[in-house]
Structures are given as structure tokens and as C-alpha cells.
Amino acid sequence: MRRIIQSHATEFALLAVIAVISFVLSVATNTFFTVGNAFDLLNSSAVNIIFAVGLLVVLIAGGIDISFAVAASVVQYVTAILLGWMGGGGWLSGLLIAGGAGVLLGAFNAFLIHKFRIISIVATIATFNIYFGLLMFFTRGVSIYNLPDWLTDRVILYEREMADGSWIEITLPVLVMVICVIATWIFITRTTTGRQLYAFGDNPEGARRFGINIGAMQFIAFGWLGLMAGIGGLIQAHYAQEVVPNALYGRELDVLAAVVLGGARLGGGRGSVLGCVLGVLLISITQNGLNLAGVSPFAFKMIIGAIILVAITLSNTRLERLLPFMRQQGSRG
Structure with a gap:
């Protein structure tokens, strides 16, 4: 039991923080600690969790990408236009187009990083501006509202009427999110490629000497994030029932903060899907509670900045060193 706690210290710490914050917010507001709000949080967090598990793979491989949210916006437009040319399409064609376009954008990042030896954060800052600039130039900032019926029709997987007359529901984004989370967990923990990504992120030179293809690792990591972004x-x-060019602009920092807070190390070689999901939920719960409490959204931006600083500090410091009790228990064992 002690070893389990030590090996999953970040996840247990996040669960404790989530419990404390939820208790405080439930006291501060009347509507936070309700079943309806919990289901709303789950539905609204689905997209960020999809982004987060993709970014997790890149961080494990020792990279960083801040262009994925803008890339997702580009994919939205490309998919909507191609579906219009096809006469509407369906979920299968939509996912294939979106996933394929996302992989291409992710592969472009990997190409720049590997071919020209550009630091990943510098390369993705460049592509962030390139993608967003091209998107705004060609779309002129005009949103698309005329989407296929299958894309705009809400898909409710579970619904129930509460005693107060309100309804709770689980929608399609939650199902897609669960599939992406499980697929990422299997990929990084149950495949040889996933183990190679951890090894590459932890010690790139050692991985190269061991025979791991560095270029392949970079293309796989950024391609997976591109797939999740698409x-x-x-x-x-589908959730918003429209395509807005700047709707996802700015999410990259929220997701990055959540993933690093969830235990992914910026130096690579460490991170878990569970910690990643808990990190996103912590950010979402904090934002939701502050909104319900009537706190200015600018205050949330300050909190995100503080979280990033704390997360970076924790990513470079073993959590056990910050918890003397756990270190003492480990030495006794």
C-alpha cells in the first residue's frame, strides 16, 4: 500500500486538493455541489481532456507544443469545408478528415523539430502564429453556422430528471473523451512504442544508443497530439454547434497547466493519464466555482499563471521531498 501511495503520490495529492477545493466552493456557493453542476462540468471538460491526453504524450517524449488548440481550430474549418463539398458526410468521414488533418499538422511540427533541430517550444510558437494567421486571413474571422445535421444534433447518452425538475445528462463528447483517454493509456503503458517514448523523453541520448529512432519518436508523439487535436x-x-475561428484560442495554456500539474515533467520521461485527467478536472472545478461565486474571469487567469509556476516547480522537484512524512515511511519500508 505504501509503495502504491509513493508511486502515485501526484494523483493522491490532486485528489486531496480537488476534495478540499470542492468543499470550500460548496460552502461558498449554493449551486456548486449539485449533481447537475457535476454533470455539466464533465460535459464541458471533455474537449480539454482530449487535448490533454494528446499533449501528455508530447511531454512524455520530452517535447512541448502550444500550437495544438489553434491547430484544432484549423481542423474545424478544413473539416467543415470538406464535408460541405462532400454533401454532408457523417461521423465516420468527419472523424477521418479531422483526425487526418490533425495528424498532418502535428507531423509538420515534428518535421521542423527533427529536420532543423529547432527547440520544440520555439517551433510550435512559430506554427501557432502561422496556423492562426492563415486561419484568420482566409476566413476573415467569419464563423460557420451551416453545419451538417449529424454534427449539430445533440447526442444524449444518459439523461435523468431530478427532483427539482432539472435534468442531468451525459452527451457524446464524454464518450469520445473516454475512448481517447483509454486509447492513450493503452498506447503509453501497454505498447513497446509507448515505453520507448518514456525512455526517449527521460534520456534521449541513451535511447538513441539503445537503437530507438529519435525521428520516429518525435513524429509519433506530435502526430498523436495532432490526432487528439483534430x-x-x-x-x-459538435458541442458548440458552430465553428468559430478563435473559440479555442488560449486553451493551450489551460491544458498545459493541467497536464504539468497532473505530474507530467517538462523535461520528459514522466506522466500518467490519470494525473492528466485529474489536472484538467482541478482546473475546470476551480474555474467553475469561481464563476459561480461571481469572481472576475481575470482572477482565474492569474490563478492559471500561479498554477503553471507551481506545476513547473513540482515537475523539477520530487514530490516525496516536499512530503517528509512519505519519505520517512519509505525509508522504514
């Missing part, structure tokens, strides 16, 4: 972009269009 799927997340399509699901966001």
Missing part, C-alpha cells in the same frame, strides 16, 4: 476540434464544433 478529434477535439470536431467534438468542440
